[in-house]
Each structure stands twice: as structure tokens, then as C-alpha cells.
Amino acid sequence: QHIYQQIVERKQNRQKSFAVLIDPDKMHKNDIEKIVSQAIEAKVDYFFVGGSLVVVNTVNENIQQIKANCTIPVILFPGAPSQVSCYADALFFLSLISGRNADLLIGQHVLSAPMIKQSGLEIIPTGYMVIDGGAPTSVSYIANTAPIPADKNDIALCTAMAGEMLGLKLIYMDAGSGALNPINVKMIERVSQNINVPLVVGGGITTPEKAVANCKAGADVIVVGNAIEKDISLIKEISTAIHAV
Numbered sequence: 001q002h003i004y005q006q007i008v009e010r011k012q013n014r015q016k017s018f019a020v021l022i023d024p025d026k027m028h029k030n031d032i033e034k035i036v037s038q039a040i041e042a043k044v045d046y047f048f049v050g051g052s053l054v055v056v057n058t059v060n061e062n063i064q065q066i067k068a069n070c071t072i073p074v075i076l077f078p079g080a081p082s083q084v085s086c087y088a089d090a091l092f093f094l095s096l097i098s099g100r101n102a103d104l105l106i107g108q109h110v111l112s113a114p115m116i117k118q119s120g121l122e123i124i125p126t127g128y129m130v131i132d133g134g135a136p137t138s139v140s141y142i143a144n145t146a147p148i149p150a151d152k153n154d155i156a157l158c159t160a161m162a163g164e165m166l167g168l169k170l171i172y173m174d175a176g177s178g179a180l181n182p183i184n185v186k187m188i189e190r191v192s193q194n195i196n197v198p199l200v201v202g203g204g205i206t207t208p209e210k211a212v213a214n215c216k217a218g219a220d221v222i223v224v225g226n227a228i229e230k231d232i233s234l235i236k237e238i239s240t241a242i243h244a245v
């Protein structure tokens, strides 16, 4: 439980972490090289690798390429069991607790459990909560389930609390990749003040200011994908801002 332990220790020390999301579909070899070298310089804490829908599955190649160039831990953030790779360091074993699709709450987990156990990956049991980001994102369509409405802070709170009580070790609140509206700080505050496990927040974060506001509201780890794909210099800007909180 080496990586999870590190996430918990950073939370206990009130250190905020920054994760760069690599969506295998959107990355060419050269992009990854550039992102990795920027990430080393910017002291990025984690790479998350995965996506709701991966058309060309290059997860293994992408992770091997990251690993060949840096020691930043790689955590799988899989949209499906086909995205599990033994080259990563850890896996968010995601249960979509904001939804009511039994297959994503437990079904896929049953099917993939033997393969995941065999992989030797560090498993991080994760309560995954999709929050409405203002426009349909791939995740809510693919997951075939409604996101939590953006202003229903109490539903988010109770969902996260239930996840923690069920033994999940981390809560990941996601407005979905490329969300129009990122999760509001009031919702982040409400959730973070009432759970003890680490809180990851992502979806539609495009500026250092937003990342900092989310950290101050109680997020322990901030994830950014889309914005970095568009402007790689944001890696340094957002990372520096988060680490200064």
C-alpha cells in the first residue's frame, strides 16, 4: 500500500498533490515525452492513465514510455477492465457510487478481480462520483447513469459518506473530462469536511486559480487532463500553484 500511504501522509501533512491525466487516445508518443519532461520539472505528483472510452488501446505503451523517462508514480484510472496494465504502479478500483448501474458498482469488478489480483498492482478501492458538469460528458453517457446534480451538495455529501462507511479508501469527484463547469467549491467543502479519506477532484479545471480554490475547499489531489493537452505550459503553472497552498 505504498502509493496510497503516500497520498494519506500528504493529506495528513496538509500537502496538496497534483495529478496529470493521460488519456491514451489523445496522446502521441511525442506528446507523452513532452508532458513527462514538463512534469518532472514541475514536480507533478502522479500520472493518472485511462479514459471513459479508449478507441486505440495504447495504455501499456503509454505507461512504459512514462516509466522509461521518470519515477513519477502511475495510477490507472480505467474506464474498463481492458485498460488494466501491469506496467502501472497502482489502480483506482473504481466503484461508480454516484450511479445506480450495478455493473459499474460491482459487476465489472467481479469479472476483473482474478486478472487484477494476478497483475500484482497496488489496489486503491475508490468511490467514484460523477457530478454534472453542465453538458453531457463521455463518462455519464458511457456509464449509462445520471450524474449528481451540480447544486445538490447534500447528495454528494451523503454519497461520499456512504462510500467511506462501506470501506472505500478514497473518494474521486469528477465533473467529467472537458466539463463545461468544474465542481463548485461549496460541494467540495461540504464533502471534504465530512470524510476522512483522501479526496481527489477533477473535471473541467483549466486554471491555477481554480485548482487552488479547490485545494482550499478541501481537495487533496487535483487532476487535470484536457487543459494540459491544449496548453502544456499549464503543467508548471498549476503544479506550482497547488504546491504553494
Ligand code: 1GP
Binding pocket: 021, 174, 175, 176, 177, 178, 179, 201, 202, 203, 204, 205, 223, 224, 225, 226, 227
Ligand atoms: C476527468 O478528472 C479528469 O476524468 C480530468 O478532467 O480532462 O477536464 O481535466 P479534465
